[in-house]
Amino acid sequence: MIPAILLMLGIGATCGIVLSLSSKIFYVYEDPRIAQVENNLAGANCGGCGYAGCSAAAEAVVAGKEPPTVCIINSKEGVEAVSRIMGVDAGAAEAPLSYNLCEGGNRAENKYHYMGVSSCKAMTAVFGGHRVCTVGCIGLGDCVKACQFDALHMGPDGYPVVDDAKCVGCGACQKACPKDIIQVKTLSEKLMEFNQEHGALAPCSQTCPAEINIPKYISEIKAGKYDEAVQTIRMRNPLLLSCGRVCPHPCEDMCRRGIEDEPVSINQLKRFVADYEMNSGSRIPITCAPDTGKKVAVIGGGPAGLSCAYFLRRIGHQVDIFDAMPKLGGIIRYGIPEYRLPKKVLDWEIQGILDLGINAFTQVKFGVDFGLSSLIASGYHAIFMGIGAWNDYALGIEGEDLDGCYKGIDWLSRFAGGQEMKLGKTAAIVGGGNSAIDCVRTLKRLGLEKVYIVYRRTRNEMPANEVEIVASEHEGIDFVFLAAPTRVIGDENGKVKGLEYLQMELGEPDASGRRRPVPIEGSETVLDVDMVISAISQAPDPSFKDTDPTPKIKDLELTRWNTIDNNPETLQSSIPYIFTGGDSATGPSLVVTAIGGGRRAARSIDLFLKGKPVEPVENSLQGKNIPESIFKKVDGITPIKRAKMPEIPVSERLDSMIEVDLVLPEDQALAEADRCLNCCRICYNPDTEFPIAK
Amino acid sequence: MGDLFVLAISCIFINNILLAQFLGNCPFLGTSKKMETAVGMAMAVIFVLVMAGMITWIVDLYLLKALNVEFLRTVSFILVIASLVQFVEMFLKKSIPGLYAGLGIFLPLITTNCAVMGVCLINIKEEYTFIQALVSSFAYAVGFGLALILFAGVRERVILARVPKALQDTSIGLITAGMIALVFTVFRGMV
Numbered sequence: 001m002i003p004a005i006l007l008m009l010g011i012g013a014t015c016g017i018v019l020s021l022s023s024k025i026f027y028v029y030e031d032p033r034i035a036q037v038e039n040n041l042a043g044a045n046c047g048g049c050g051y052a053g054c055s056a057a058a059e060a061v062v063a064g065k066e067p068p069t070v071c072i073i074n075s076k077e078g079v080e081a082v083s084r085i086m087g088v089d090a091g092a093a094e095a096p097l098s099y100n101l102c103e104g105g106n107r108a109e110n111k112y113h114y115m116g117v118s119s120c121k122a123m124t125a126v127f128g129g130h131r132v133c134t135v136g137c138i139g140l141g142d143c144v145k146a147c148q149f150d151a152l153h154m155g156p157d158g159y160p161v162v163d164d165a166k167c168v169g170c171g172a173c174q175k176a177c178p179k180d181i182i183q184v185k186t187l188s189e190k191l192m193e194f195n196q197e198h199g200a201l202a203p204c205s206q207t208c209p210a211e212i213n214i215p216k217y218i219s220e221i222k223a224g225k226y227d228e229a230v231q232t233i234r235m236r237n238p239l240l241l242s243c244g245r246v247c248p249h250p251c252e253d254m255c256r257r258g259i260e261d262e263p264v265s266i267n268q269l270k271r272f273v274a275d276y277e278m279n280s281g282s283r284i285p286i287t288c289a290p291d292t293g294k295k296v297a298v299i300g301g302g303p304a305g306l307s308c309a310y311f312l313r314r315i316g317h318q319v320d321i322f323d324a325m326p327k328l329g330g331i332i333r334y335g336i337p338e339y340r341l342p343k344k345v346l347d348w349e350i351q352g353i354l355d356l357g358i359n360a361f362t363q364v365k366f367g368v369d370f371g372l373s374s375l376i377a378s379g380y381h382a383i384f385m386g387i388g389a390w391n392d393y394a395l396g397i398e399g400e401d402l403d404g405c406y407k408g409i410d411w412l413s414r415f416a417g418g419q420e421m422k423l424g425k426t427a428a429i430v431g432g433g434n435s436a437i438d439c440v441r442t443l444k445r446l447g448l449e450k451v452y453i454v455y456r457r458t459r460n461e462m463p464a465n466e467v468e469i470v471a472s473e474h475e476g477i478d479f480v481f482l483a484a485p486t487r488v489i490g491d492e493n494g495k496v497k498g499l500e501y502l503q504m505e506l507g508e509p510d511a512s513g514r515r516r517p518v519p520i521e522g523s524e525t526v527l528d529v530d531m532v533i534s535a536i537s538q539a540p541d542p543s544f545k546d547t548d549p550t551p552k553i554k555d556l557e558l559t560r561w562n563t564i565d566n567n568p569e570t571l572q573s574s575i576p577y578i579f580t581g582g583d584s585a586t587g588p589s590l591v592v593t594a595i596g597g598g599r600r601a602a603r604s605i606d607l608f609l610k611g612k613p614v615e616p617v618e619n620s621l622q623g624k625n626i627p628e629s630i631f632k633k634v635d636g637i638t639p640i641k642r643a644k645m646p647e648i649p650v651s652e653r654l655d656s657m658i659e660v661d662l663v664l665p666e667d668q669a670l671a672e673a674d675r676c677l678n679c680c681r682i683c684y685n686p687d688t689e690f691p692i693a694k
Numbered sequence: 695m696g697d698l699f700v701l702a703i704s705c706i707f708i709n710n711i712l713l714a715q716f717l718g719n720c721p722f723l724g725t726s727k728k729m730e731t732a733v734g735m736a737m738a739v740i741f742v743l744v745m746a747g748m749i750t751w752i753v754d755l756y757l758l759k760a761l762n763v764e765f766l767r768t769v770s771f772i773l774v775i776a777s778l779v780q781f782v783e784m785f786l787k788k789s790i791p792g793l794y795a796g797l798g799i800f801l802p803l804i805t806t807n808c809a810v811m812g813v814c815l816i817n818i819k820e821e822y823t824f825i826q827a828l829v830s831s832f833a834y835a836v837g838f839g840l841a842l843i844l845f846a847g848v849r850e851r852v853i854l855a856r857v858p859k860a861l862q863d864t865s866i867g868l869i870t871a872g873m874i875a876l877v878f879t880v881f882r883g884m885v
Contacts, residue, residue, distance in 0.1 A: 004763045011757070011770050015777035022781055026788035118862070123856045 024371065033085050040081040061086065068269055072219060107183075114474045122441055124178035135200045137181050146176035188289045188315040191235060192603045195621035202679035204266060206625050209593040210243075210307075212236040218676040221269055221669065227284050229273045234286060237595050238310040239303055241349045242332050244271025247592050248465040254625065256679045257633045262642035264676045265664075272669040279343065283352055289316035293455045294609040297322065297380040299366045302330020303591045304386035304582025305582075306353055307598025308605070312384075313356045315606055321358060324365040326417070328354075330388050331583070332591055334413035335435065337442045339656035344689055367544030372553045382577045382605045385564060386598065389538040389583035395430060399488030400534070404496030408435040408535025408606045415442065424530030426450040428499045430485050431535035432462040433588075437469065439533050440477050445657055451477050452527060456484045456504055461514045467645075471660065474650050481526065482506070484519055488532050498526045520587035535587050540564070540584040563587050569616030571601040579605050629681045636686025643672040698829045704885045705833035711809050712841040713875040718809025722842060723867055725800075732846035736839030738800035743810050745782060746775050747831025750814040751824055770812055779805045800881065809838055845874060 003371035038058035054274070057474035060066040068082040120142040137159045144160055146153045149153040151166035152173055159174075160182065173182045185193075193213045194203055205215040213232055233240045247267050255263030277284055286556060294317045298309045301323035309319040327333060328350050332341060354360055364370055366387065375383055392407035394400060404424060408431065415421050427448055429439045432455035440451045453472070455462060458481045462469055467552040473479075489498040506515040545553055557565040557574040564580040566573050571581050581597030583589060604614045646662040647653075652662050664672065677684035706866055710715050718739075721825045725735040750771050758764050783801045786794040804810060817827040857866050 003761050004766055005767060007761055007763055008770065008773075009755060011753075011773055015773060019777055019780055019784075022784050026784040028788050118859070119853055127852050655776070 033062045036060045036085045037061050037082050039080045040074075040085065042073045042078065069264045072170050103127075111231065121176075121178050135179065135181070135198060136683065138179060142176040142178070143173035143182045146172040148172060152182075183369065184362065186289070187287060188606075191311055191314055192599075192606060194600065194603070194617040196617065197619040197621055197626060199621065199626075199628065200680050201621070201629070202681070202684075203254040203256055203625060203629055206621055206629065207254040207623060208236075208251045208596075209356070209590060210237045210596040210599070211621055212251075212270075215676065215678045215680070217273070218266070218269055218673050219678050220263070221273060222673040222676070224670075226273045226276045230277050230284050233270060233273070233285075236599065237592070238307055238353055239332075239349060239591065239595055240270055240274040241345050242303070243267070243343055243592055243595070244274045245345070245659075246332065246336055247655065248467075248590060250590075250592075254630075256634055256684055257637060257675060257677055258633060259631060260637040260638040261675075265643050265645070265672050268643060268645055268664050269669060269673055272664045272666075275663045278348055283355070286314065286352070286356060288314045288356055291318070292316040292609070294318065294381045295320070295379055296382045296384060296605055296609070297375045297378075298384045298386065299323075300330060300384075300386035300388055300582070301325075301328035301350075301360060301362070302386055302388045302582060302583070302594065303332055303585070303599075304388075304594035304598040305330065305384065306350065307595040308384045308386060308579075308581060308602045309358050309598075310353045310356065311599045311602035312605060313353075313358050315602070317606070317609065319358045321360045322364050323362045325413075325692060326363055328360055328362065330386075331390075331409070334416045335409055335438065335644055337412065337416070337438050339441065339445065339653065339660050340438070342659050365544075367546075367548040367553075371544075371548035372550035381526075382579065382610055384598075384601055384605060385573070385578055385580045385584060386582040386594070386601075387540055387544075387584045389540045389563070391539050391541045391562070391590050392534065393536050393538065395534045395536065397485055397487055399490055399496075402488055402490040402496050403494050404531050405488055406531070406533045408439055408533055409538050411533055412438055412442070421446075424496070426452075426529045427528040427531035427533065428452045428454050428480075428485075428527050429535055430454045430499075431537070432457065432464060433535065433537065434464045434468060435538075436533075437472050437534035438463045439535055441468075441472055441475060442657075443531075444475050444477060445654055447655075450529075450532075452480050452529065453477060454480045454483045454499065454501060454527070456482065456517045458482060458506065459515060471647075476650075482517060483525075483613075484517065485532075485534075486524065489526065496530050496532055498528050499532050500524055500526045538585075540590050561587050562667055567616070569620060569622070570604040570614050571597060572608075572614050577608065579608075590611060626681060629679075634677075634684070634686075636688045637677075638687040640675050640687075642675070643668045697882055698826065700885055701826060701829055702833040702836075705830050705877065706837040706840065707881040708885060709834075709842055710837040710878055711834045712838055713871075713878040715747075715812065716875075717812040718807050718838060719805075719871075721807060721809075722845065722871065723864060726842055726846040726849050726867070729843070729850060732842045735800050736842050738804055739807070739809065739838050740835040742779060742782065742801065742804045742807075743813055743831050743835035744828065746778055746810050746814055747817055747822070747827050749774055751817055751822075751827040752778060754818050767815070767818065768811075771811060775810060775814070776805050788876045809834070841878075843874075845871060848874070863875065 015202060034055070035058075037057050041054045045055055054071070057066065059144060061068060061070055068079050071078065074082075118140060120138040120140045123138045123140060138160045141154050141160060144154055148170070149166050149168055151163045151168070152160050153163065155161035169184050171184045174180075174184045197207060202215045204232045205211060208214060213236070217229040217232040220226070220232060230240065244267060247270075249267040251266050252258065253261040255266065257264055296312050296317050296319050298305045298319055298321045305321055305323075306328065309321050311318045321328065323330070329346050331502055333346055335344065335638050366385075372383075390409055390413070392409050393405070399405070408429075411421070412435065423443075423446055425448060427440075427443050427450075429436045429443075429452065432453070436453055436455075439454055443451045459469065459479065480501070481510055483501040484504055485499055485501045487495055487500040489500055491497045501524070502519045503525060504517035504519050508516055509516040510516040542558055542562045545556065545558070552575065555575050556578060559565050563586065564573050564584050566580050566585050571579050571585060573580050579601040581601040582594035585597060586593060603617075607614045643664055646664065647660050648658060648662065677686065711714060712719070712722050721735055725731045743815055753770065754767065758767055758770065779801055783794070813831055817830055820830075822830055849867060852866055852870060861869065
């Protein structure tokens with residue numbers, strides 16, 4: 001008995017001594033901060049940070065490889081304690097959340113027979129994971145099984161639904177998903193996502209220049225969740241009230257229902273929820289990421305500038321907008337007349353953006369009141385130039401400087417700015433674009449007897465929005481097609497008394513695919529008018545290059561159309577810290593294109609501010625369509641009439657600038673939302689069941 | 695030499711520690727879901743088992759047998775093996791950081807691995823010489839690794855099979871282990 005006890009004591013003592021000695025001999029210096037940091041991590045060993053346990057994560061923090069926010073489930077106090085130990089600022093701890101890209105699980109079930117396989121991983125390994133399409137959710141819930149926090153559940157439609165309140169953003173679901181559909185992203189990352197070739201995108205979303213998730217917001221309208229629909233649109237487009245009114249909706253041209261039926265009235269639905277928010281009397285709160293401490297100057301408060309400022313602010317940067325005009329809005333305030341976009345609506349919309357904490361300085365012109373050097377001296381880290389395209393092209397014909405001759409945007413902006421305009425009795429507006437239509441419809445409202453549109457091609461080639469052309473026809477505008485102005489005729493006092501034009505005929509198609517008008521010799525005709533407005537496109541005003549005293553501004557390269565030369569994928573100009581977007585980058589284009597450009601520039605600016613290389617989005621779609629998602633025919637469609645846009649009768653609208661187009665009533669909006677097939681890349685919800693090849 | 699070879703073969707295949715003796719089942723099921731972890735575990739077991747086999751043989755001969763307290767074998771082996779693993783961990787961390795980085799997280803797991811304990815006790819029970827004990831420890835460990843890696847390979851594929859709901863995950867794992875064990879019975883009577 002005694003020897004046994006002694007032996008055990010002996011072995012114990014020996015082991016103890018050997019271990020304590022060896023811990024001295026084999027002592028490896030470890031930063032004492034590692035243990036301290038580890039004590040302040042969550043201690044769950046969950047691996048959410050990507051390291052093997054908390055001690056490994058602590059080592060990475062002390063080694064400076066990870067920020068104090070490495071632990072994804074750590075409390076605020078914990079992060080602060082770690083920051084104190086490391087002696088650094090905690091920085092922005094933006095909570096990542098899991099979200100599901102695919103919402104088509106319900107459709108997959110009836111198209112695919114599962115043959116007993118019960119995990120997504122197996123499905124992917126055995127059959128390549130095709131259910132309906134290559135990118136969609138398989139719906140067997142590997143992610144749900146992987147979630148340790150009970151934040152993921154299989155929803156009623158057969159695809160996983162994330163409970164944002166429980167999700168800690170650990171990324172286990174993302175790892176478990178073999179299709180990369182469940183993704184863990186921060187708000188900033190979601191705001192800065194762009195359409196990619198492999199994306200789960202409906203044809204409408206592919207086409208939208210602002211890349212709005214259209215099926216998602218329409219299905220939210222369908223479910224009566226108008227607030228969520230507004231938020232979905234705001235992820236991509238901050239100017240939904242304006243776009244809902246003036247967007248020519250290229251998305252609707254690609255609507256899959258439009259192949260067999262009339263397309264869904266996507267833009268009216270956007271307007272419906274946008275107006276719903278405005279009329280509800282309260283603003284839906286917009287969340288922003290924590291401050292990054294970086295400052296960006298946005299020159300130009302038009303759609304591109306507002307969009308860029310909005311997205312930069314939402315991802316946590318400080319933004320100041322500078323605008324030459326008395327009020328923000330740019331071309332959508334000064335170029336689009338009141339009857340299309342009431343100023344009250346625009347004011348409300350812009351105020352919502354400024355309320356995020358954006359400062360606006362108006363009536364300051366770049367190159368005159370401030371310049372590049374003053375911006376840099378004021379501590380701005382990057383500059384966005386969205387100066388628009390405000391210089392009207394001249395017709396280049398005789399008599400263009402007579403009294404009574406005006407230029408489109410110049411005239412519209414002066415009128416919108418409240419200037420007293422001298423009016424004649426009859427007017428000819430040269431051009432076939434939206435500006436020309438805006439001029440004629442405004443003039444008609446100002447009481448002119450006769451208003452002509454003089455366009456050198458035919459109605460089919462007019463670049464203006466179809467609805468605008470139809471509206472001006474209703475309002476009694478006279479169209480003079482196939483007419484090329486040759487001379488403005490003045491009277492003895494130097495006032496306009498007529499516009500001479502040559503009649504044309506259509507010849508061979510040109511580079512744009514439109515048939516080229518060819519003049520008919522000797523067909524000069526005179527139109528008796530006392531006002532001529534030329535609205536034949538515009539270019540950016542490059543005068544800042546001469547007036548800005550900063551020598552560096554000479555490095556800013558312009559194209560031969562005076563647009564700011566830029567990389568179309570990143571919108572970075574020839575000066576690395578200057579980015580551009582909107583009309584000043586593309587030449588005159590759509591509001592929604594400028595909004596998309598503003599967001600793309602915001603992404604590049606964000607990369608630039610973080611010191612990362614400003615690289616394009618990989619496999620960026622940029623408005624192209626994914627071939628497999630463009631169908632020739634669509635099965636299972638029952639034609640249903642598209643909602644008709646309500647508008648004020650012509651008799652009531654011509655004597656004022658009152659808004660012409662009205663918002664859809666709720667019941668019609670819901671019916672219209674029901675017409676949406678909720679498409680994705682290749683699947684959709686048909687109206688009727690149709691036989692599926694098994 | 696021939697005897698040692700026969701001993702090794704019998705330890706690896708015929709008396710495989712996992713599939714014939716059914717020792718060390720916790721890591722067998724726990725670390726066999728992924729090939730990567732299975733390989734790491736196998737390497738760590740080989741390393742520790744060889745060390746433990748030698749030390750315990752010496753402890754048994756010069757302490758337990760000498761003092762005639764063989765009844766303390768189990769408890770003293772636990773103490774010795776646990777201390778050994780701790781020691782090895784410290785040693786590796788200092789001297790061979792590369793190896794430590796590879797085996798580090800598996801070493802503490804082996805402290806309580808019954809396959810290690812079992813092999814040490816078998817070595818004593820079969821009255822092996824030191825060389826024989828060394829060979830058997832190494833061979834048993836190789837057998838452990840072999841079974842674990844085979845099993846991990848099978849398990850990685852099992853998810854592709856149509857497994858009834860009630861038998862998913864660990865259940866099918868145990869069934870698979872049983873089948874592999876059955877297959878290993880063909881080695882019976884080879885030596």
